[in-house]
Amino acid sequence: MESERIEMTLLNTSQREEPSVSMRPKEESSRRQMGDGPSRDGARGSSNGSNRFEKEAHKAKFQALLVAALHKLSGVLGIMALTWATVVLLGGFVSDLSTWDFYLISALLLAESFRLFIIQIFIKIVSRILYREKRNPKEFEFTDKQSEVVSRLNFLGQVLSGSVAFLCFFFTIYRVAIRGSPPFSSEEGPKHMAPALYIFYTIVFLNCVIAILSSALHLLFRSFQNTNDKSNGNKEVNSLATFFDKIYRTAIEKGTTDAGEIDLLDFAFDKIASDLKRDIRPLVVRNVNKQMIQYMSGELGVLMTCQYLKGDDLWKRIAAANLPGFWKDNKEIPKNKELLFSLRDRVSGLGPDANASLNSIESLARFWSESLQQSKSPNHPFVINSTVDNGGNVLDTIVNLLLTTRSSLVFKVRAFEACCRDFRVRQYLYEQSSQHSEQQMDKAKMNVRLNELVVEEVTKHDGDHQEVAKNDDRCAVLSKTTLEQLCTTIVGVISPRSPNVRIPTRIYSARALMLLLRHVSESESHECKAAQAKASQALRNWVSSRLKPDHHDKDKVGYFAPADIEAAEKVRKWVDLKEDFKWTSWRVVDLDGDCKDMTSAQIAAIVDAS
Structure with a gap:
């Protein structure tokens, strides 16, 4: 059974421990020496927001180092106090100490050891806390509680450490300032006993002050970072x-x-x-x-992303594969051919990094279909061929994946549908198929042929002779153009004879088919108008039954995204369906926003806008 979401793929993927590759290009140091490249922690051309984040990060590093240095210093003073107490006081003057001093010194040493233990144990606990999202799609919370748990533990650890230090500080002041002598009078007891006690309590006093300062600054600085975040x-x-x-x-x-x-x-x-x-x-x-x-998204970050996409560390590859989709509004991404071709090379695999790459391609294609439609560039970035590896491009790779294997079908279908939203992509597919067809056909004739082919496929799938004709169909498919094979494959996905294909895959398959069949405007050709009408009518029953969520889908999918509803509603209007699918009875998550559940009013607005 296909996997339907990148999240579910990531859930079932185990870590592969492999040595990481060096991500710093050799040219970086020479470029930096010449003043012609990005700094180690930054990249030329980064936005004001990026510069602000970099400055805040450097400030956070300085503050963390300061707090850690104070903690280290308090540890050194603690060792000094322990050494002085055990060697001098408890070793040389133990029989001459008052009962009060003996127990106070012992308590202070134990308290300091406990304080250092608190910091160490909380650091170990925090470093091993792993919040994991629930596996059942119906129970997805779309949140990360890791930071909240870590913040609480940090607060608790520092408060406990600071409280112990404050108690030690209080008893030290009480002993020196209030109780006074004896035995601090030099006239009583052994000759050097009073100075030895003064030295010990002075070390403890300084240690307590630095420890309290370390804990207080840690809480203060970390609250600053939370505020800046x-x-x-x-x-x-x-x-x-x-x-x-x-x-x-x-x-x-x-x-x-x-x-x-x-x-x-x-x-x-x-x-x-x-x-x-x-x-x-x-x-x-x-x-x-x-x-x-x-x-x-700066220059050096993109360069590192390209190299991680080719690296051996699985989770670094997954991270790098997701990043281009997160950078969709970066105007430099369409021009970065190395990044796009690195994504293309990665999608050919069968692992979660391939699915993450397809998700990035989908995100980029959707954004570009809106922002680059009216651009002066005649070619879509995904149809530009590489000049170093047989001239392949991103779109051809996705098409080949759709035609050769059904693994991770939903990711390939969504990526392909997102690409088809752009007129230039559809035009490219039409031109390529026309060039490789047995008879040269213009765009209108190709469109008529595709619509007629869909009608034939629907009729054949609905008939009783499908099993008999299966072997003949294989021979027929071999003679079809790529575009005709795509339409045939997509029809098979949304066919009732593919019961294991889940509804998100069916929705985006139907949407991609609609875009391909309606590429030629009805006003351009009366023949196209008639063929498109027949195809939409033939698909009406399939769309009505296969794009309608049911309880079986609810158990496996659990939720929908606004884009799912939008795509389904557009297909429903295409085949002229009036029936209400009652999306408001489903859980809909705003994945493009804050990943929160949408209200019934928001869901209804999406349906109306579609």
């Missing part, structure tokens, strides 16, 4: 807070030097890969990393 009104964003946590955790575990060498772009790819590895939906990952993803 959510400054654009998105309550789910957590990139800066996570970057702060990464620097702080690395500084505590490995040292401030290693923490200071963490690269922002490397962190960005690691974070997106780890989010996807936790089964978080790609569109939710986009929402919680909006500013960071925008920053990654």
